[in-house]
Amino acid sequence: MKNILYILCILLFVACDNPSAPVVNELSPMTKTDLAQGILYEANIRQYSKEGTFDAFAKDLPKLQQMGVNILWLMPINPISTTKSKGPLGSYYAVADYTGVNPEFGTLEDLKDLVTQAHALGIYVILDWVPGHTGWDNHWIKDHPEYYLQNEAGEIIDPINPFTGESFGWTDVADLNYDNMDMRQAMREAMVYWVKEVNIDGYRIDQAYAVPMEFYKKTFAALREVKPVFLLAETDVNHPGGIEMVDLFDASYDWPGHHLLKDVIHGKKNVTDWDAHIENLLETYNDRNIVVNFISNHDENSWNGTVQESFGAAADVSLALDYLSPGMPLIYSGMEYDLDKRLLFFEKDSFPKVAGKTFKLLEQLGALKLQHPALHSGVDRGTYRRLSTSRDENVLAFERTKKGDTVVFIANISAEYVGFTAPYNGTFKRFEDGRVKILSDTYEHRMRPWEFWILTK
Structure with missing residues (x-):
């Protein structure tokens, strides 16, 4: 009875806070049709507000709904390791406890409240998951050193780049050993925990290509025994595992398209190169695979530059292309407010939230994406036909x-x-x-x- 009253209070709060926002009485488990209409928002909880908390972010959920967002991706919400930490606050991706909540963001109950409020607005919630490595003060280091890769001296090592055989330089994390079946089971149980305990709707898997496919097959089956889930891979067909790896997930990144579009904008390539890329996507990916289109994300913003730095005067047309091309568009925290700074990664930062031209454009593009079946992706994907012009190179x-x-x-x-x-x-x-x-x-x-x-x- 308490749970029912609590949910009713949440629904009433959301409706009163934003009278025009449609409220969903109960959000049904995600379907392939829901994914076909997906608009994804990556939330950097630490930097989204001055408070850097779940509660502060939750206040703006109706604004996400205004933009048509229906899938919310929370960057890692776990406690951050302090041993060998980088910067004052450390990396979100140096996980100290797979079943804990970062107290910097709030409590487990605060996270549950955020998920409940999002669901009330018809927004699914997925967590960022880091299966390849942990922070150095994760209890597994002490309790189960056999869970980690070690050098010839028996020392636990940081992750190795599979393309070069050299360290990535991620010295704040310890590389996990997927030859250890007990570690796999512990990881699987942790992932199932969040679906059961918090009612999340899936995961974005960090560096998905670095983990064996057999782990995913068994783990995804375990997750789907609880409820249907959305699984997004940080990988593409050019990474280890190729299309076989991609096909295990509902969606994956279009990294090649992101980099190519920047080259086209800067005159290093032209539109005919983009045509070849789209043709390749349509031939390579079947209807089960959705590519995520983006002009920014947490990596791009912090390490490679803002949207303005990367796309300049072409920012709006590049954003529109994300929505009109086959795939699922991604909005990164702050884009809607014309974010013009590289957000700090290892310490506290924030940005002003004043809705400008990009917010309006995202509202328009969101409505367009949701209202037109031709723009859907995945199993409901609309057909794509290139129209020839007398200036196809431009x-x-x-x-x-x-x-x-x-x-x-x-x-x-x-x-x-x-x-x-x-x-x-x-x-x-x-x-x-x-x-x-x-x-x-x-x-x-x-x-x-x-x-x-x-x-x-």
Whole structure:
């Protein structure tokens, strides 16, 4: 009875806090259809607010719903190791206790409250999971040194890069030994714990390619005995395991596409290279595999630069492409507020939350993604057809269709004005304002640098 009253109070709180926000009485387990409409948000709890807590973040859940977000990915919520720690607060990915909550963020009950509030708004919640290594003061180090890889001297080692055979330089973590079956079982039990105890909806697996596929097969089966879950892999077909590894998961990263898009924006490649990438994705991935499209995430922001640094004046068209291309778009904490700084990784940071042009664009793109079956992915994926133009090296034009629904994307992916013709005719509505746009094969279209059109019927 107490649990029922508690959930009713949460629903009432959310509804009163944001009267326009639809409230879900009970969130059903995630289905493949839910994934097909997925919009993913990566939450950096530590840096999202000055407080850096679950409670502070939960207050903005209605804003995520405004942007169409329906899957929330929480960066690691576990206690952080202090032994060999980097910086004052250490890395989220140096886990001290797989079944504990970082007190910096709040309590277990605070986390449960966050999940309950998200579910009330129709938002699924997944946890970031680090299966490849632990922090140096994880109790496994003392209690089960056999759980770890060791050198010839019997010393536990930090992770080794499989491509080079050298240390990654991640000296704040100890590499786990997946030849030890007891360790695998302990890891599996920890993952099942969070699904049962907190009712989370799945995991984002850090460095998924570094763990044997057999572990995933048995572990994912155990998770799905509890409830259907969403499993996102930090990997792609170019990493160890290839497509066989990717196929174990519901979704994986489009790292190649991310890096290629930056090269196109900076003139190192052109749109024809992007065409080849999309063609390869469509041939390689089947309907069960969803690629996650992104222009930023925690690694990119902290180590490689802000969206503005990486994409400059092309930021908006690049973001739009994330939503219109086959796959699931990702928003990283702060993007919606035009984040213009590299967030510190090992110490406290924050950013001002003033909704500007990017928040509005994300609202529009979110509504577009959810309302148009042509833009769905996975098992409900809409078809993708490249539309040829007279300037294919600079102009990206394609059509997404499904069950009578059509969305057309045309963009000038260059820093120059372009004029072009396209053998395509039709009357459309512009997604941003509903005004009529006519495409004709007899007309030369003109586009400003980085301009894009999203047209619907």
